Amino acid sequence: MTAATQFIDATVSRHIGTYSDAVAIPACAPQVVLSGTPGLRPDGTRPGDFAEEAGQASDNVCEALRCAGAEPSDIVQVWSWLTARGDIDAYVKVRKDVISHRPAYMLAVVPQLIRLSLRWESEVTTVVTHSAAEQHE
Template structure:
């Protein structure tokens, strides 16, 4: 994990466990993922939303690993859900994977790229150059 400096401007602490901003020291490589759904290896989605959310984080972790990063290198995460009813479940699942304080954005939208997908996650990670 890079030495990222979390910044507390007093807003995020009223909403959740994340940083209002982060400062990334010079000399880090940034790894940015595309919007990543909870697709299984066969291209299907789990029936249970929590399983779909877990799988999305596993897919993010796989992409980061291939790029030489890990979940602990995430400095920012953006998530789109298609139902406000899934927010609490999503946050519980996210907390299984993310234990540090990156910046977050969470939005509820009517639909992501495929109508059967209920979420997509996009992250930015900062790593020491290889």
């Protein structure tokens, strides 16, 4: 049995948001790394409303994790980029709907993403703490 992933509170993050200051990953733990994932629908279109785009981005992350044998509870680090400061509250609401633990986080507001119409993109890293058999029980 491998050691568990440790979410570390060094007292800084608690003053800013709901995330850990550090995450200690056990040696040889299986990891899944997701590329930047935007809120595009399966047909490639972007929802008009930011809250819907944020929800679609989260759905896309969850689907990619599922395809890789991971789940949201396995997330240990998240990097997110928004293109408008005014969208932070909607982003946080969607994030809390998907992630209930405290992974390491980075959120930035940037002038634009590679596809100019996109307003949110996230990358995540997971440490898979369950077996494929457990996933299908």
